[in-house]
Amino acid sequence: MSTPLPGFESFGAPAAEPTSVGSGEGRGEQAGVEQAVSRATSAARREIAPGAVHVPGWLSLAQQQALVVACRNWARGPVPIRHTKLPNGGVMSVQTVCLGWHWQPYAYTRTADDVNGVQVAELPSWLVELGRTAVAAAYQGRDPATAAAHPSPTHTRDTCTPGTYTPLAYTPDTALINFYDAQAKMGMHQDKDERSNAPVVSLSIGDRCVFRFGNTETRTKPYTDVELASGDLFVFGGPSRFAYHGVPKVRPGTGSPATGLAGGRLNITLRMTGLRG
Ligand SMILES: O=C(O)CCC(=O)C(=O)O
């Protein structure tokens, strides 16, 4: 099944991928990282639950534009963006394309066996760096126990002892790029196909949405509804890493075309799969 990408495919011309979206203009990589981390200090950084942090307006407009261009290119291939098929015969309303590892319910593989059998595009190093900066910005080097990340695949959510988190150890190896049109939603779920309890980094561009962030026990209440807007960062790790979450509503027409997205919502999650090979 292939649908056009209203407001995504049709807006703006594809361009070369950026080599970095993390740097400050002409100031070098380190300055860019410091800038991004301190942007999170000055922004209204809000801890929604232990280890779950919302940083509004974290991405600059230039970073959002660069990500839109890059995502539009990835949506074309080598594995085209698609509505993921569910084992129960359903189809997700969100369209997704993956980098590094391909996700289909409920496993990661290198090839997109439910799409065209082709290996997914690599996760570029600039996106890995952006993820690392995002984790540092969200946690601000504080409270390691709430942000435990164990890169070793032998550590799972069942075997992990929090307390050894370091942002530099954060090396995402997959990105799931989701495109939501005005009707798309995502039901309450846990991100639990990873064999790592490293944080999930979520970046939003385009239309605002209601992001429902719940608890680790049940897909129902208690939960907190967070408005995610263009440029927002949300990181969930530590005790919140396996919390249920979802997107019950996108707010059409609330994004700015200046991002390069005429309509709809783009969400990029970076994760560590804990897989090898
Ligand atoms: O779109 C979002 O903000 C969340 C996406 C998500 O939960 C997922 O891809 O697993």
Ligand SMILES: [Fe+2]
């Ligand atoms: Fe998720």
